[in-house]
Amino acid sequence: MSARQRLADCGLSAGKKARLHRILYKHGLCNGTALFLPYDQGLEHGPRDFFADPVAADPRYIVRLALEGGFNGIVIQVGLAEKFYWDFAGEVPLILKLNGKTDIPSDARALSPLHASVEDAVRLGADAVGYTLYVGSPAQDADFAQYRKVREQAQRLGMPLIVWAYPRGEAVEHKGGKDSFYAVHYAARVASELGADMVKVNFPHPEKRVDVPAAYADEFSSQEAMDAVVQAANRTLVLVSGGSRTGDDVMFEKAHESMAAGATGLIFGRNIWQRDHDESLRFVERLRQILAKYPTP
Numbered sequence: 288m289s290a291r292q293r294l295a296d297c298g299l300s301a302g303k304k305a306r307l308h309r310i311l312y313k314h315g316l317c318n319g320t321a322l323f324l325p326y327d328q329g330l331e332h333g334p335r336d337f338f339a340d341p342v343a344a345d346p347r348y349i350v351r352l353a354l355e356g357g358f359n360g361i362v363i364q365v366g367l368a369e370k371f372y373w374d375f376a377g378e379v380p381l382i383l384k385l386n387g388k389t390d391i392p393s394d395a396r397a398l399s400p401l402h403a404s405v406e407d408a409v410r411l412g413a414d415a416v417g418y419t420l421y422v423g424s425p426a427q428d429a430d431f432a433q434y435r436k437v438r439e440q441a442q443r444l445g446m447p448l449i450v451w452a453y454p455r456g457e458a459v460e461h462k463g464g465k466d467s468f469y470a471v472h473y474a475a476r477v478a479s480e481l482g483a484d485m486v487k488v489n490f491p492h493p494e495k496r497v498d499v500p501a502a503y504a505d506e507f508s509s510q511e512a513m514d515a516v517v518q519a520a521n522r523t524l525v526l527v528s529g530g531s532r533t534g535d536d537v538m539f540e541k542a543h544e545s546m547a548a549g550a551t552g553l554i555f556g557r558n559i560w561q562r563d564h565d566e567s568l569r570f571v572e573r574l575r576q577i578l579a580k581y582p583t584p
């Protein structure tokens with residue numbers, strides 16, 4: 288299926304289609320897959336995430352890494368986009384994250400407040416916007432209402448919307464946790480139901496099935512679980528999240544299974560930049576080799 292056909296099948300407006308086409312076919316491997324570099328952890332977790340490799344605290348270093356590594360996009364918040372993206376504008380696509388929170392208050396009533404708009408994204412030359420939706424949080428009703436405004440703005444301005452569909456909250460903990468198959472599968476479907484163009488999900492863990500509906504009690508392999516997550520997202524393109532720093536082999540296996548399931552790509556942050564520069568680039572090269580096996584020309 289051609290690039291044009293694939294994006295047309297998603298029912299997108301011309302603006303969204305043009306921007307997604309640029310991300311998927313004019314950057315990275317230019318083969319319809321995507322490797323994104325998220326760098327919002329300074330807000331989400333605080334400077335502790337940069338202790339492993341202090342140079343990673345410097346946004347200029349990370350934007351350059353995104354370029355050197357041949358990424359399809361870098362994800363940053365508005366403050367860094369205004370001060371650091373300018374030098375590299377257009378060289379690597381910008382995904383502007385529109386909401387975010389610190390990890391200082393407890394996660395019990397998780398809601399990620401909006402602090403930037405789709406208009407900011409247009410002004411800064413972004414090719415997509417990112418929104419974290421905490422599926423299952425007690426604040427889900429307020430989250431849905433906030434999200435609706437972003438979706439409408441994105442629709443009006445032809446801006447692709449990437450939803451970080453993150454299960455969160457006590458109810459989710461009782462059902463196996465935020466990376467259980469039940470929670471990730473449900474979150475992928477929610478993002479699709481709510482109009483996301485792309486959804487970013489955790490890699491599902493089918494062995495975590497405490498107190499879930501009977502249908503989930505069957506034994507699933509991780510590949511079957513990932514297949515089902517991609518199917519749940521249907522025409523919403525799927526990106527798989529990295530998570531905290533883990534062994535490389537685990538990450539490569541996760542990458543392989545995600546792409547084999549039909550995911551569009553990977554969005555790995557800490558596993559890339561919490562290590563020395565050359566090692567980061569070697570790791571990225573291995574991920575690119577995996578993506579190269581799953582082209583959507």
Ligand SMILES: O=P(O)(O)OC[C@H]1O[C@](O)(COP(=O)(O)O)[C@@H](O)[C@@H]1O
Nearest residue numbers: 325327328331529530531555556557
């Ligand atoms: O919700 P959590 O687990 O704190 O993780 C949030 C972080 O994970 C990401 O979604 C992905 O980044 P990582 O690959 O470093 O996990 C970031 O965009 C975000 O800051």
